Amino acid sequence: MEDTGTVVAFWALAIITIGSAFMVAAVRNLIHAVVFLVLSFLGVAGLYITLSADFVGVVQILIYSGAIAILVIFAIVLTPQAGRDNAETSMRLPAVVLSGLVATMLGYASIDTNWSISDRPGFEETASAIGVALLDKYILPFEIAAALMLVAMLGAIIIVRDEGTEGAAED
Amino acid sequence: MPILAKWYDFRDLGNAIGALQDQILDWGAPDWVPYVVSGIIGVVGILLWLLVSQIIFIWIERRVIGLMHNRIGPNRVGPMGLLQGVADAIKLLLKEAITPRATDTILFWAAPIAIFIPAMVVFAVIPFGEGMVLSDLDVGVLFFVAIGSINTIAVFAAGWSSNNKFALIGAMRQIAMLISYELVQVFAILGVVIMVGSMRMVDFVEWQSGNDVWMFAIQPLALVAFIIAGLVEVNRSPADISEAESELIAGFHTEYSGIKFGFFYAAEYFATFALCGVIVTLFMGGWTLWGLEEWVPGFLIFLTKLYAVFFIFIWARGTLPRLRIDQLMAFSWKFLLELMFVNILVVGLETLIWREGGYDAATVLPIFAAINWVLAIGLAIFWARMLGHGTASSAGKRATLTQELGAIYYEGAGTPGA
Amino acid sequence: MTLKSEPYVINVGPQHPSTHGVFRLRLTMDGEKIIDAEMIIGYLHRSMEKLAEERTYTQNIPFTDRTDYLAAMTGNLAYVMAVEKMMEIDVPERADWLRTIMAELQRFASHCMAVGTFANDCGTWQTPVMHMIRDREKILDLFEMACGARLTTNYMRIGGVSRDIPPEFLPALAVLLKDLPKRVKEYEDLLLNNEIIIARSRGIAKLTPEEAIAYSLSGPMLRGSGVAWDLRKADPYAAYDKVEFDIAVGTNGDAYDRFAVRMAEMLQSLRILEQCADMITEGPIHARMSTSTVQPVGDPVAPLVIRPPEGEAYARIESPRGELGFYIVSDGGIAPYRFHIRAPSFINLTPLKKMTVGATIADAVVVLGSVDIVVGEVDR
Numbered sequence: 006m007e008d009t010g011t012v013v014a015f016w017a018l019a020i021i022t023i024g025s026a027f028m029v030a031a032v033r034n035l036i037h038a039v040v041f042l043v044l045s046f047l048g049v050a051g052l053y054i055t056l057s058a059d060f061v062g063v064v065q066i067l068i069y070s071g072a073i074a075i076l077v078i079f080a081i082v083l084t085p086q087a088g089r090d091n092a093e094t095s096m097r098l099p100a101v102v103l104s105g106l107v108a109t110m111l112g113y114a115s116i117d118t119n120w121s122i123s124d125r126p127g128f129e130e131t132a133s134a135i136g137v138a139l140l141d142k143y144i145l146p147f148e149i150a151a152a153l154m155l156v157a158m159l160g161a162i163i164i165v166r167d168e169g170t171e172g173a174a175e176d
Numbered sequence: 177m178p179i180l181a182k183w184y185d186f187r188d189l190g191n192a193i194g195a196l197q198d199q200i201l202d203w204g205a206p207d208w209v210p211y212v213v214s215g216i217i218g219v220v221g222i223l224l225w226l227l228v229s230q231i232i233f234i235w236i237e238r239r240v241i242g243l244m245h246n247r248i249g250p251n252r253v254g255p256m257g258l259l260q261g262v263a264d265a266i267k268l269l270l271k272e273a274i275t276p277r278a279t280d281t282i283l284f285w286a287a288p289i290a291i292f293i294p295a296m297v298v299f300a301v302i303p304f305g306e307g308m309v310l311s312d313l314d315v316g317v318l319f320f321v322a323i324g325s326i327n328t329i330a331v332f333a334a335g336w337s338s339n340n341k342f343a344l345i346g347a348m349r350q351i352a353m354l355i356s357y358e359l360v361q362v363f364a365i366l367g368v369v370i371m372v373g374s375m376r377m378v379d380f381v382e383w384q385s386g387n388d389v390w391m392f393a394i395q396p397l398a399l400v401a402f403i404i405a406g407l408v409e410v411n412r413s414p415a416d417i418s419e420a421e422s423e424l425i426a427g428f429h430t431e432y433s434g435i436k437f438g439f440f441y442a443a444e445y446f447a448t449f450a451l452c453g454v455i456v457t458l459f460m461g462g463w464t465l466w467g468l469e470e471w472v473p474g475f476l477i478f479l480t481k482l483y484a485v486f487f488i489f490i491w492a493r494g495t496l497p498r499l500r501i502d503q504l505m506a507f508s509w510k511f512l513l514e515l516m517f518v519n520i521l522v523v524g525l526e527t528l529i530w531r532e533g534g535y536d537a538a539t540v541l542p543i544f545a546a547i548n549w550v551l552a553i554g555l556a557i558f559w560a561r562m563l564g565h566g567t568a569s570s571a572g573k574r575a576t577l578t579q580e581l582g583a584i585y586y587e588g589a590g591t592p593g594a
Numbered sequence: 595m596t597l598k599s600e601p602y603v604i605n606v607g608p609q610h611p612s613t614h615g616v617f618r619l620r621l622t623m624d625g626e627k628i629i630d631a632e633m634i635i636g637y638l639h640r641s642m643e644k645l646a647e648e649r650t651y652t653q654n655i656p657f658t659d660r661t662d663y664l665a666a667m668t669g670n671l672a673y674v675m676a677v678e679k680m681m682e683i684d685v686p687e688r689a690d691w692l693r694t695i696m697a698e699l700q701r702f703a704s705h706c707m708a709v710g711t712f713a714n715d716c717g718t719w720q721t722p723v724m725h726m727i728r729d730r731e732k733i734l735d736l737f738e739m740a741c742g743a744r745l746t747t748n749y750m751r752i753g754g755v756s757r758d759i760p761p762e763f764l765p766a767l768a769v770l771l772k773d774l775p776k777r778v779k780e781y782e783d784l785l786l787n788n789e790i791i792i793a794r795s796r797g798i799a800k801l802t803p804e805e806a807i808a809y810s811l812s813g814p815m816l817r818g819s820g821v822a823w824d825l826r827k828a829d830p831y832a833a834y835d836k837v838e839f840d841i842a843v844g845t846n847g848d849a850y851d852r853f854a855v856r857m858a859e860m861l862q863s864l865r866i867l868e869q870c871a872d873m874i875t876e877g878p879i880h881a882r883m884s885t886s887t888v889q890p891v892g893d894p895v896a897p898l899v900i901r902p903p904e905g906e907a908y909a910r911i912e913s914p915r916g917e918l919g920f921y922i923v924s925d926g927g928i929a930p931y932r933f934h935i936r937a938p939s940f941i942n943l944t945p946l947k948k949m950t951v952g953a954t955i956a957d958a959v960v961v962l963g964s965v966d967i968v969v970g971e972v973d974r
Contacts, residue, residue, distance in 0.1 A: 010208055010211075036280070036333070036336055039329075040283065040286075040329065043326070047326075060314075060315050060318070063318045064322070066325070067318065067321060070326050070329070071322065071325025072325070072355075074328075075328060075332075075351055075355060078329075078332055078351065082348070130314045132314055132315050132318075132375055133374075241720075244721055245721055245724035246725060247724065341604045342604065345604075414717065414790070420717065420956070422612040422714055422715050423955055423959050424955075425610060425611060495718075496718070497713065497716040497717040497790040497791050497794065498717020498718075499717070499790055499794070500793070500794060500956045501626065501954075501956065502954070503794075571787065571792075572782075572786045572788070572792055573845075574782070574786065575842035575843060575844055575851065575855045575858035576843050576845060577841070577842055577843075578822050578840060578843055579840060580841075581824070581841070582821075582822060582823060583822045584803045584820050584821055585843045585844075586803045586819060586821075586846075587820070587845040
């Protein structure tokens with residue numbers, strides 16, 4: 006964090022990330038909220054890149070800004086009142102109190118922690134380092150995650166298929 | 177190319193920039209100044225190239241399609257109509273940018289701008305010549321895929337905010353298509369990445385020039401899948417389903433007029449250039465051409481190849497009909513994806529054998545190429561047969577000719593109606 | 595788990611790239627699936643049938659150019675045949691040959707547009723239609739040679755044709771007849787065997803022969819459903835009883851078959867034209883009419899105006915789109931008392947709802963393309 010460029014980039018990205026994250030909660034239009042969410046994801050990706058974590062940054066863009074945002078869009082499009090403004094809700098005060106508490110806790114924890122700086126130099130190529138770690142040291146969790154995804158996918162397919170045949174029968 | 181490598185060695189414009197950086201440091205400027213200056217020069221250079229290329233390629237595309245159509249094409253503005261692109265741009269600038277009532281105004285204005293950003297950012301990782309890559313990320317090719325996926329949001333925002341049902345259908349189609357084909361694209365790239373062992377764009381070129389072979393000779397299947405997925409991603413015919421003129425008028429940008437439409441139009445061109453750039457880098461040896469790069473500037477070789485690939489896209493546009501959305505999706509999930517799995521498996525095995533065995537590239541690569549070509553053609557034909565294509569019942573059939581008036585030749589037993 | 599979905603309505607047309615004019619299709623959709631379709635026509639209504647009651651019989655011929663503006667010759671022919679039937683005029687043999695030549699050239703030209711725009715609806719980027727317009731242009735050149743007009747020909751006359759063909763017409767036709775079969779072969783290779791066009795149109799908008807007959811379809815729509823019915827054979831007119839040709843029929847009744855039938859008919863048209871060019875005879879091109887029917891009775895100085903006797907007549911021909919019929923009632927005056935056009939485009943549109951419901955919007959466009967409507971004829 007010594008050179009000026011990184012500092013400028015950090016603050017700019019931090020403002021983008023937190024500002025748009027705030028806007029996600031603040032705007033009344035759900036589609037606008039998604040767009041701000043994407044912006045927030047991109048800000049996080051930028052932060053990763055300033056930390057020399059190229060791979061994680063790019064994957065953040067690919068998975069979060071690309072895939073997760075689309076998932077959210079699908080969810081919103083399936084929401085009956087997506088295009089309309091959301092009415093006032095009685096949950097507003099509890100929500101503010103709860104998020105205030107969470108923010109306080111996180112802030113306290115981050116101030117209280119003794120942040121030690123690693124003296125080991127950063128990886129030159131994060132991608133291959135991550136690849137080696139995944140397929141070597143962490144092969145078991147990696148495979149379990151893969152199996153979990155497969156199960157989830159199969160489950161989704163089975164649910165959809167059942168519905169499809171039922172629909173055909175009704176026709 | 178170590179012979180000269182001075183600033184006036186224009187075989188690689190990176191030399192000139194490097195010399196400029198040294199010069200600025202000599203003047204005693206702080207560290208960050210040459211970095212910023214070279215970055216700005218690179219960005220401005222790429223943007224200028226893009227604009228000029230786009231204007232010329234609007235003309236080329238229209239002329240080529242015109243010739244395919246038995247027409248002349250634009251030939252009035254400037255010599256041979258070369259300034260047609262400029263005239264188009266001026267026309268778009270002068271036209272009224274209509275914002276229909278009941279649109280989501282903010283998103284409606286933001287979408288054309290938003291779609292422009294990813295289309296330009298991609299060029300940061302494309303190596304135009306040996307020193308000529310703006311940011312040589314070690315995950316360059318993944319960056320290309322990632323940036324391509326942001327496009328979706330802009331397209332969706334455009335379609336949604338237009339408050340037009342055609343636009344919304346177009347936007348939803350675009351999202352569905354991108355989800356299907358991003359996977360194919362990533363897997364196509366993965367085959368190449370496995371063999372090269374890196375995701376850095378420059379490494380692909382160096383691997384290909386080092387082994388004296390273009391990647392598409394070794395992995396034809398990956399190239400074909402990548403081109404098809406790319407066509408879908410940049411939304412050009414025959415995969416222009418989200419703007420499908422004969423169905424959805426102009427799809428997600430139906431309501432856009434004037435320069436806002438121009439932004440979508442330009443972004444499509446930029447994205448296509450970027451796609452061509454990646455194809456050239458990954459599969460066609462980038463800026464190298466078996467030694468010719470020693471004598472001719474590498475970026476000229478690169479651009480020549482890029483334009484040649486672009487021509488394929490123009491050709492496809494002038495030739496092929498459009499698939500229906502469900503057929504396009506089925507093609508991805510049922511056909512391309514499976515072939516890509518096989519491709520990755522085979523390439524992975526080959527790479528393993530190659531690395532573990534420590535064989536010489538010159539002996540082992542021709543064998544791999546032969547295996548992969550046979551596999552690609554055989555597998556494509558076999559799989560298409562499995563899906564019921566290329567059989568007698570799926571072939572084209574002429575109408576039956578008869579003299580017998582009043583006879584009925586109906587054979588179709590299927591459900592009547594749609 | 596079922597998700598609740600809400601149908602929505604989209605208007606395909608009247609301003610839409612694929613409605614072949616100002617036709618409007620109001621689709622109720624569930625996602626991309628059509629659950630209801632409503633045809634709304636009348637945007638090009640010019641009240642031709644009423645206007646015709648105020649014009650003399652000869653003045654009505656140009657109207658028939660403008661109903662089916664892609665097949666003016668056949669429109670002319672059907673109308674003059676109806677008047678001739680009413681007046682019992684025998685058309686000279688050469689005029690019959692000329693009419694046959696013109697009608698078949700027109701069929702080829704019209705099918706060029708039909709097949710080309712159908713390919714456009716399947717999503718080709720204008721290329722086939724441009725190539726077919728090239729061929730159509732050559733036919734229009736022949737029309738220009740024969741009558742001075744390309745699109746609205748106004749060539750047929752009651753009792754014959756307006757003028758004889760110039761001497762360079764038949765050689766030009768011979769050149770064309772050498773060239774066109776190659777072109778049609780090319781289109782068959784490029785379009786008929788095109789995997790994507792097959793995928794887009796096969797199995798779409800199926801109609802069984804029973805349904806096709808029940809909807810009183812005609813032309814390629816009927817033949818596409820496998821019914822071998824062609825008025826050129828069933829009720830021969832002009833010189834069709836002297837030439838040999840085959841009826842092209844489909845076997846599936848889908849959009850692809852209609853398209854294939856049109857392709858085959860293009861070749862059959864060329865076959866007929868070749869025979870016509872060989873067999874055409876010399877002679878008068880116009881029948882002589884008795885003065886009692888062309889001159890206002892009892893007024894020898896008034897200009898010659900056709901006055902059919904009181905009565906009615908219906909004449910039908912196989913136009914490129916199907917059975918084109920003209921029903922004319924005369925009260926003995928100089929203008930028809932009633933003038934009705936049986937427009938094949940209009941009647942072929944009736945099963946559109948049946949064909950589109952359940953399909954997707956992309957299919958709807960292909961279905962409409964396979965019907966091959968000309969809105970000028972639908973609305974009249």
